[in-house]
Amino acid sequence: MTTLCHGLPPLTGRTEPWMEQLLADPDRCAALLADHGSALNLLDFGPLHRNIGELTRAGAELGVDVAVFVARKANKALSLIPAAVDAGAGLDVASFAELQQCLDRGVDAGRIIVTAAVKDTALLTLAVGSGVTVSLDNPDETADVEAIAADLGIRARVALRLAVTHPDVPPTRFGLTADSWLAFLKDHGELLDIEGLHFHLNGYDRDHRVLALAEACSLVDRLRAAGHPVGYIDMGGGIPMSYLDDEESWRAFWQALAADTGGVLTWRGDRLGLTDPTLDCPSGALYPYWQRETRGAWLSALLSTPVDGTTPAELLTSRGLQLRCEPGRSVLDGCGMTLAEVAFRKTTSDGVPLVGLRMNRTQMRSTSADVLIDPRWLRPSGAGAPSAPGEGFLVGAYCIEEELLLRRRLVFPEGVARGDIAVFLNTAGYLMHILESPSHQLPLAQNLVHRDGAWIPDGES
Numbered sequence: 001m002t003t004l005c006h007g008l009p010p011l012t013g014r015t016e017p018w019m020e021q022l023l024a025d026p027d028r029c030a031a032l033l034a035d036h037g038s039a040l041n042l043l044d045f046g047p048l049h050r051n052i053g054e055l056t057r058a059g060a061e062l063g064v065d066v067a068v069f070v071a072r073k074a075n076k077a078l079s080l081i082p083a084a085v086d087a088g089a090g091l092d093v094a095s096f097a098e099l100q101q102c103l104d105r106g107v108d109a110g111r112i113i114v115t116a117a118v119k120d121t122a123l124l125t126l127a128v129g130s131g132v133t134v135s136l137d138n139p140d141e142t143a144d145v146e147a148i149a150a151d152l153g154i155r156a157r158v159a160l161r162l163a164v165t166h167p168d169v170p171p172t173r174f175g176l177t178a179d180s181w182l183a184f185l186k187d188h189g190e191l192l193d194i195e196g197l198h199f200h201l202n203g204y205d206r207d208h209r210v211l212a213l214a215e216a217c218s219l220v221d222r223l224r225a226a227g228h229p230v231g232y233i234d235m236g237g238g239i240p241m242s243y244l245d246d247e248e249s250w251r252a253f254w255q256a257l258a259a260d261t262g263g264v265l266t267w268r269g270d271r272l273g274l275t276d277p278t279l280d281c282p283s284g285a286l287y288p289y290w291q292r293e294t295r296g297a298w299l300s301a302l303l304s305t306p307v308d309g310t311t312p313a314e315l316l317t318s319r320g321l322q323l324r325c326e327p328g329r330s331v332l333d334g335c336g337m338t339l340a341e342v343a344f345r346k347t348t349s350d351g352v353p354l355v356g357l358r359m360n361r362t363q364m365r366s367t368s369a370d371v372l373i374d375p376r377w378l379r380p381s382g383a384g385a386p387s388a389p390g391e392g393f394l395v396g397a398y399c400i401e402e403e404l405l406l407r408r409r410l411v412f413p414e415g416v417a418r419g420d421i422a423v424f425l426n427t428a429g430y431l432m433h434i435l436e437s438p439s440h441q442l443p444l445a446q447n448l449v450h451r452d453g454a455w456i457p458d459g460e461s
């Protein structure tokens with residue numbers, strides 16, 4: 001198969017069979033863009049079942065009851081809600097709209113948790129009144145929940161968000177320390193059913209979560225002694241996935257970037273936060289697009305890691321605790337692609353070649369400094385005449401100099417044609433929507449869902 005586009009050096013993304021089937025038909029992709037506009041998000045939630053199953057099986061093999069609550073914020077498609085429920089998962093919601101969408105679609109209140117960093121009165125009232133668990137972050141928020149419960153004449157289901165204090169775990173803005181919660185509850189909590197503990201850790205470090213689980217289990221013991229029947233610990237998200245199957249290409253890219261003293265490989269010599277090219281994660285500014293352990297294997301290793309003379313699995317099972325998690329990216333692995341049409345080819349005033357796409361950078365972006373996956377390149381039969389073979393950077397529709405869709409230089413062995421299609425792989429988890437913006441009053445990308453062989457606008461039956 002001829003490769004129409006690759007990076008320097010290549011970073012080839014992993015795909016799913018449904019993706020390859022569609023990519024083999026460039027004219028169908030062109031027709032979808034013609035009908036629904038560019039950029040265009042395509043979703044197939046089939047892999048969700050497999051990914052969730054990896055996590056629950058990893059726990060079951062060690063006797064741990066693992067419950068997955070899919071991070072709703074990871075993708076705004078309404079079709080994700082029934083797909084998650086069908087896969088045996090619950091939903092982690094972070095706004096009034098996300099919660100209302102779940103309730104409107106019949107999701108049981110016991111399969112929803114509200115984890116928003118800031119929770120307004122409308123969100124808390126809907127959650128408490130519907131019997132949905134609220135992850136409590138601070139005393140002021142707790143006072144709001146207590147007042148709402150009193151007004152409604154009911155008890156509120158809550159989980160306490162723990163700020164882990166172990167010196168080997170980075171400090172966090174989320175939650176309160178164990179001692180702070182226990183002191184607060186001496187004079188509060190009469191209308192609270194404290195059903196669980198919750199913590200949020202930044203990054204993907206397994207050992208940090210081992211230490212956090214041990215600290216959380218200690219707090220469970222103290223809460224139970226005070227009369228609170230805590231039944232679970234929720235360790236939040238941060239479960240790793242790998243966009244690349246090939247470790248060698250990942251390491252080759254970073255070694256090449258470290259040696260690139262002329263600034264050729266990236267836009268204006270951007271170092272992408274590079275610190276040490278020999279590390280598994282050479283930059284703290286980027287998501288680690290290749291990871292050694294992912295999902296089930298990662299969770300199994302976490303639960304088996306020695307801590308204080310035992311393991312997290314033994315800490316949980318000896319207390320009869322369920323382990324909950326709130327993955328987004330890792331369970332949406334393989335569930336989406338984003339397509340965009342080539343609009344133009346040109347060079348900058350100093351001769352840097354550019355390829356303009358009909359999209360903007362917020363339509364395929366997360367908090368990572370760049371997306372280190374090569375796009376797949378399609379040439380439908382209706383595309384124009386290609387340019388000469390060459391290289392270039394992908395730019396988008398916003399009227400700013402730094403409107404780069406990818407910050408890496410790409411190679412086009414057969415040139416670029418107007419009407420070519422850039423396909424960004426594996427974008428369902430966060431990349432489609434977490435930073436999506438209607439700036440310039442440009443339309444947001446349409447979301448199509450694969451159902452019974454057809455591509456249907458999200459939300460339509």
